[in-house]
Amino acid sequence: MRNSVGPHIKRLREQRGWSQSRLAHEVCQAAGVIGDPVGRQEVSRWETGRRTPREWLPFIAAALGVSVDVLRAPLVPAEPPLPTLAEFLPEGDPLSPADGRTGRRVGMVQVDDLQQRVHGLRLADDVLAGGDLIRPALRELRSAVKLYREGSHTGEVGRQLLRQIGELAQIAGWIASDAGQHAEAERIYRLGISAATQAEDHTLAGNVAGSLAYQLSNTGRESEGLTLAQAALNDAGNDAPPKARALYLDRVAWAHTKLGGVDNGQQAMRALGEAGQALSEDGAGIESPAFLYWVDAGELRVMESRVYTELHRPLRAVPLLRDVLGGYDATHSREVALYLSWLVVALADANEPEEAAAVAERVISLASDIPSERTAERVRVILRRLQDFADVPEVASLLAEHQAA
Template identity: 65%
Template sequence: MRETVGELVRRLRLARGWSQQRLADLLAVAAPGRVPPTRNDVSRWEIGTRSPREWLPYLAQVLEVPRELLEAAKAVQLPAPEPRVLTVADFLPDSDPLAPLATRAGRQIGAGQVVDLANRVHGLRLADDVVYGKDLIGSALRELRAAVKLYREGTHTEDVGRELLRVIGELAQICGWIASDAGQHGEAERIYRLGMSAAHAAGDGVLAGNVAGSLAYQWSNTGHTAEAVELAQAALEDAGPDAPAKARALYLDRVAWAHTRAGNDRTAMTALGQAGEALAQDSPGAESPTYLYWVDAGELQVMEARVYTELRRPLRAVPLLSDVLSPYDASHARELALYLSWLAVAYADANEPEAAAQTTARMLTLADGGSERTSERARVVLHRLEAFRDVPEVAELLAS
């Protein structure tokens, strides 16, 4: 079968050992008067979502092939393809937020500086466990801006640059999560997309899946349910079948939640079962990325219970949540408040308003204005309890 122009460009690029960014840089040199292409442009040419029409002569020059060869490949008509599985590349921003500056005046970046940044990123993750988003967002964004500046302005080897991109991807994931918790959803989406670009450029599909899955989770909770389903599935696709067990379990959990919010009950339950099966394959000695340190059977149990609550199956949700919450670390006040909010709703759905009121009261003592997530969940729970206003415990709670 004859090659498409995207397949030809990819084959020629790989034969030279070039990255997509390297090809984009060489094209920019070959056409100094044009707006330079980005790595994302090259990616889209290769997967066939865009055509390199006006770039054909420059591609021929850089790849050292006759222009007629590229023109012939561009004319190849393939049979109607099967519906294409979306990947994270389909959700990258149009421009490259990590494009290096034309003149890099910064200092040489070494592996030690990347390790230092990675340690600060993990410290930020641990801080997020106990500090609310509105209290953490300022320092998190300063750290992210400094890291992007370091990459764009500094000079570094290809290996160091790749590791720096990977750390920026991790940093963007936690910064996006913090921004979302602070209620800054537009800012969070911008940050997540930057992180997806960094992970994609680093060639780290597991990390790209984590960042994309985080954005899918936000979309699930902010009304963009169809897009959330597509992105959550793309995150799982990028991670691949050989991803660490914890990664596949987490990404399947996000697929389950996206389908739950979209009203696809059966698909959600299937994904939940697959998440449990994936985590069961984890072994004590198995290596997983540091950013998955929190993924365990208890967290999957919480998601399962949330799905059951959303599907109005409280008799399944209540035992799961009660089991997880009994030994839960009280220093993680935000997560504890969020999980209690789901338990309160499940009690209300089970027609146990007294238990729902008691659980809500406990939840409200932990909720804090610094987290938009807990504030939103408090509004949801209190609205749900309005139906039981004639119950004394509920009436007292609503009046306080």
């Protein structure tokens, strides 16, 4: 069996951003020796397996802040890397026609078949997480782009194919983001914006752009998220279907919320009010596209409750979240876990740590079976938030049990 100590030393060193020389110095400090008898080359020998630390092992563990058992633990075989869009698409414009177009003739039959598969993937995302769906999603996207580039088709069929590629990119990007593959999701979203724009489907382009804006807002790029969310809303104009405008405004509200501050909080509440007004106009003559089937008053209440939670207004957030969760389909376990996580934070803000701990236990139980980075991150958020109540027995018990998280 391969010696696991060297790879563990290298992994833990790199996690801390240390050079080999820095680790050598820290090991000598931990051992209490003078003159740094261990140097960079010795650390290199440990990491490559050319030399076993032996007597230095306890001091290496101390320097890295782990136990000796961690350094001796067997290596877990790495999972095969996830496929990336770059592997599937040509260089340059991924939607440019292939030279010669030697592929088969493509008509509306193939477009309709692709549309059904896209919708099926969207429905699957309602009950499955990104880790389960990312591979089939990327396979579908690769096939769709290949069909468009290499097939022979009329201009109208080409536009319809681009529209389906845009829809597929939106859901595939969402799935990649849920799986924690944010850079890949961004590439997919940008492909979708390009496809929707070329198809002259501005409603779809706004939906894809809003999805990317949502990711940016949630991954430390709040200013970019707000700029993109506002661009999606502005480019769509007042002629956009009501559900689309409601969704764009929802994204704007969230982007303002994540930026923080009193003014952004007020802007967020204003956008939520406008979203509700837009949705009330649904059915007044402008038909909303099928891909917005999930946008309804319940979804607006979800966003409103989350905004109130982020703004630390528990008296508004807690009743809303309880109302949302009371009517939510239990088969959508990822969404239930996410909404419960916001309830934990709101209850903590309301100084109800015992109930917050009970709800947190349910979140952690649900999240343990869901391959979603979103739920994993929310578990980390609620455990950090509950640290403020570590002296409450129910919270102390929860934190002790799930400290590793």
